[in-house]
Amino acid sequence: GAGVSQSPSNKVTEKGKDVELRCDPISGHTALYWYRQSLGQGLEFLIYFQGNSAPDKSGLPSDRFSAERTGGSVSTLTIQRTQQEDSAVYLCASSVRDSSTDTQYFGPGTRLTVL
Amino acid sequence: AQSVAQPEDQVNVAEGNPLTVKCTYSVSGNPYLFWYVQYPNRGLQFLLKYITGDNLVKGSYGFEAEFNKSQTSFHLKKPSALVSDSALYFCAVRGDTGRRALTFGSGTRLQVQP
Numbered sequence: 001g002a003g004v005s006q007s008p009s010n011k012v013t014e015k016g017k018d019v020e021l022r023c024d025p026i027s028g029h030t031a032l033y034w035y036r037q038s039l040g041q042g043l044e045f046l047i048y049f050q051g052n053s054a055p056d057k058s059g060l061p062s063d064r065f066s067a068e069r070t071g072g073s074v075s076t077l078t079i080q081r082t083q084q085e086d087s088a089v090y091l092c093a094s095s096v097r098d099s100s101t102d103t104q105y106f107g108p109g110t111r112l113t114v115l
Numbered sequence: 116a117q118s119v120a121q122p123e124d125q126v127n128v129a130e131g132n133p134l135t136v137k138c139t140y141s142v143s144g145n146p147y148l149f150w151y152v153q154y155p156n157r158g159l160q161f162l163l164k165y166i167t168g169d170n171l172v173k174g175s176y177g178f179e180a181e182f183n184k185s186q187t188s189f190h191l192k193k194p195s196a197l198v199s200d201s202a203l204y205f206c207a208v209r210g211d212t213g214r215r216a217l218t219f220g221s222g223t224r225l226q227v228q229p
Contacts (some may be wrong), residue, residue, distance in 0.1 A: 004158075033216055043205065045216035056214065091158055100147045100211045101166045106158040 002026065004107035006092050012113045013082055021077040021110045025094030032075050033095075033104060034067060038088035046090075049075065050098035082114045117142040119208050121220035128196045129228050136191040136223045138206030148189040149207040149217065150180055159205065165189060176200070196227045 005024045013019050025032050034046040045059040049069040060066075064083075069075040079086055089111050093104040118141045128134045140146055147166055151159040163174025170182045180191045189206060203224050207217040 031215070035216075042221045043219035045214070045218070048216055050215070056216070058214070059216065093159075098215055100145075100209050100215065101164075103149070103161050103164060104217060105161060106151070108156075108158040 004092055004094055004105055006107040006110050008110060009108065010111045012115065014115050015084060016081055018078065018080045019082055019112065021090050021112070023075045023077070023092030023107060025073065025092070026105060029094035029096055030072070031095045031098045031102070032069055033093040034075070034077050035091045035093065036088045037091055037109070084114050087112055087114045117208050117210055117218045119206050119218055119220035121206055121223045123223050125224045125226060127226045127228065130198050131195050134193050134196045134200070134225065136204050136225060138189045138191065138220060139187050140189060140208040141187065142208050142210040143212060145211045147209045147211070148182065150174065150178070150191050151205045151207065153203040153205065198227050198229055201225055201227045
């Protein structure tokens with residue numbers, strides 16, 4: 001079946017612009033996660049959604065970052081007033097449930113470059 | 116807080132030889148441990164996980180991992196390496212309380228030489 005998909009695959013933007021990154025989770029998965037992979041910081045958690053519960057935003061690095069998940073499916077990560085340190089690969093993952101034992105399946109990522 | 120350490124930035128092994136990629140963890144409560152592999156310009160692919168039960172876990176592509184509670188380790192192993200195994204490997208942990216997100220190690224690059 002279809003895996004997690006993300007778009008765009010690459011995004012180049014100028015410092016100060018806003019960007020939107022999209023994630024389509026695996027159908028039927030109720031939990032959705034955003035991570036960031038950068039050279040200096042490795043893989044770090046940003047935010048996660050589970051069903052209709054309030055999202056866990058504890059990993060967002062600043063208030064320039066926000067995310068929403070509409071209809072319990074597609075999610076959009078928005079970065080406002082981008083900075084060069086925001087350059088990274090943004091990975092989305094989904095799992096069947098919000099359970100510690102469930103496997104998270106990752107999408108191919110969006111490579112963001114801020115000039 | 117939970118954490119993962121992958122002490123080797125890179126592991127080099129000859130094709131056909133056994134390989135080990137090391138991982139140690141720290142977590143409150145029961146640990147749930149995962150290994151992922153990342154090929155260039157790709158996302159993370161799930162290899163295997165330890166939830167409970169048998170300490171030796173078998174996964175995809177002939178990989179296995181051994182859970183050792185006393186040493187808080189979860190080393191990834193393969194009896195015979197292939198050149199195509201060359202990639203970046205991540206160990207991750209999650210506890211049974213608190214945040215559901217994974218905490219990842221810094222990654223180990225495996226280089227298998229022909």
